[in-house]
Amino acid sequence: MHRGGGGASATASFYKKVMKTYTISKLARAFELSRSTLLYYDRIELLPASGRTASGYRTYTATDYRRLERICTFRQAGLALEDIRILLSSRGSSCAQVIEKRFREAGQQILDLRNKQRLLSGMLKKLASDDSTPTVDKKMWIEMLQAAGVADRSMSCWHREFERRAPDAHHEFLASLGISEEEIRQIRGWSRKGKAARDQD
Amino acid sequence: MHRGGGGASATASFYKKVMKTYTISKLARAFELSRSTLLYYDRIELLPASGRTASGYRTYTATDYRRLERICTFRQAGLALEDIRILLSSRGSSCAQVIEKRFREAGQQILDLRNKQRLLSGMLKKLASDDSTPTVDKKMWIEMLQAAGVADRSMSCWHREFERRAPDAHHEFLASLGISEEEIRQIRGWSRKGKAARDQD
DNA sequence: CGTAAACTGTGAAGCGGTAGACGGGTCAAT
DNA sequence: ATTGACCCGTCTACCGCTTCACAGTTTACG
Numbered sequence: 001m002h003r004g005g006g007g008a009s010a011t012a013s014f015y016k017k018v019m020k021t022y023t024i025s026k027l028a029r030a031f032e033l034s035r036s037t038l039l040y041y042d043r044i045e046l047l048p049a050s051g052r053t054a055s056g057y058r059t060y061t062a063t064d065y066r067r068l069e070r071i072c073t074f075r076q077a078g079l080a081l082e083d084i085r086i087l088l089s090s091r092g093s094s095c096a097q098v099i100e101k102r103f104r105e106a107g108q109q110i111l112d113l114r115n116k117q118r119l120l121s122g123m124l125k126k127l128a129s130d131d132s133t134p135t136v137d138k139k140m141w142i143e144m145l146q147a148a149g150v151a152d153r154s155m156s157c158w159h160r161e162f163e164r165r166a167p168d169a170h171h172e173f174l175a176s177l178g179i180s181e182e183e184i185r186q187i188r189g190w191s192r193k194g195k196a197a198r199d200q201d
Numbered sequence: 202m203h204r205g206g207g208g209a210s211a212t213a214s215f216y217k218k219v220m221k222t223y224t225i226s227k228l229a230r231a232f233e234l235s236r237s238t239l240l241y242y243d244r245i246e247l248l249p250a251s252g253r254t255a256s257g258y259r260t261y262t263a264t265d266y267r268r269l270e271r272i273c274t275f276r277q278a279g280l281a282l283e284d285i286r287i288l289l290s291s292r293g294s295s296c297a298q299v300i301e302k303r304f305r306e307a308g309q310q311i312l313d314l315r316n317k318q319r320l321l322s323g324m325l326k327k328l329a330s331d332d333s334t335p336t337v338d339k340k341m342w343i344e345m346l347q348a349a350g351v352a353d354r355s356m357s358c359w360h361r362e363f364e365r366r367a368p369d370a371h372h373e374f375l376a377s378l379g380i381s382e383e384e385i386r387q388i389r390g391w392s393r394k395g396k397a398a399r400d401q402d
Numbered sequence: 403c404g405t406a407a408a409c410t411g412t413g414a415a416g417c418g419g420t421a422g423a424c425g426g427g428t429c430a431a432t
Numbered sequence: 433a434t435t436g437a438c439c440c441g442t443c444t445a446c447c448g449c450t451t452c453a454c455a456g457t458t459t460a461c462g
Binding site: 078095099102103117120123127128 | 274277278279296297300301303304307308310311313314315317318320321322324325328329
């Protein structure tokens with residue numbers, strides 16, 4: 001493609017001059033990772049640095065950049081680094097198997113978490129009833145939200161998401177807390193509207 | 202609380218003879234924990250053994266049993282051991298705060314996992330289309346979702362979402378699983394209508 | 403050109419919540 | 433008293449990093 005140069009080493013130095021390379025920290029910043037993370041990826045040979053400078057600094061090329069891009073995508077999906085290594089080195093159906101495995105795993109984790117939430121809300125209900133507070137669950141719940149300091153952004157976001165993805169489940173969940181139908185309608189109302197009436201980011 | 206009272210007291214030996222005590226492994230088996238776990242709980246003083254035999258073996262009493270019962274309940278809810286320590290030593294509203302914190306955390310984790318699942322199914326779809334090799338067939342897909350514990354509700358939610366975002370892709374996807382046109386029509390039918398998917402399946 | 407700041411390398415230890423192995427001491431039954 | 437089952441404390445490993453410490457290197461500015 002480009003001119004032949006004068007031998008292999010000349011070509012290498014040509015590339016060194018022309019190709020964009022990254023130092024470890026620059027690459028880290030590009031992906032909002034820490035330097036340590038990339039050091040770690042280098043050590044476990046998930047993303048080995050392509051080369052070193054004369055003084056021993058790691059250099060990363062555009063190819064490394066693209067590899068890291070993929071790694072980050074997979075990590076966002078919660079894949080284990082070992083699985084990512086497999087994915088990066090194999091193409092085809094074995095990829096599907098790994099991804100599918102993770103999908104199942106995530107599904108199971110969701111079930112577990114939901115179960116935990118059930119237990120937790122049970123505990124809260126029990127606490128509230130033990131607690132001389134006669135107004136049962138609704139008060140407890142509201143107290144919970146407010147004491148959380150979560151109040152606004154996270155919780156309304158959570159409700160919106162819940163409502164969008166699984167309206168029925170949302171209803172059921174609220175009902176399980178002993179909240180009245182009317183109250184549920186209100187909550188689901190502003191959940192559907194998106195930007196909640198009662199708080200603005 | 203003075204406990205593990207040293208030595209050769211008649212009272213101590215009385216209790217030792219009369220009260221039911223557990224060795225560490227028996228207690229572990231009673232709660233389906235490993236011995237290591239209880240050793241760890243002892244070390245971090247979450248569940249210190251009440252006493253020791255003359256030869257240094259840990260002894261656990263019925264009180265310890267009850268404490269461990271509570272610990273296990275909290276752990277099932279996914280609480281961190283440090284939080285459990287707080288819960289066990291405090292009673293009242295600070296309990297609610299800790300539990301509530303965990304509840305929110307779990308909710309966030311569920312959202313994260315769902316998001317990961319979206320990414321993963323995106324990857325699978327892309328793989329399936331790139332490959333044009335029908336590595337994922339209907340049976341596998343359904344198995345996958347069911348194994349994931351995705352209830353019919355969530356499943357129909359997923360279909361609805363797919364139908365809403367990309368009707369053509371939805372059709373294509375279903376076809377790629379080798380599902381008949383008729384069945385596809387059915388699925389897409391209730392996907393569009395929204396709810397009512399539950400009586401099916 | 404000098405200096406200070408920001409970078410680089412390596413290696414090791416630490417987190418939580420277990421699981422499991424090790425070498426050796428102790429118990430219950432014979 | 434001798435088995436064999438149990439138990440002891442201590443150690444290491446796991447994941448995915450992060451933090452530390454310390455020494456050499458590059459870069460920015462004056």
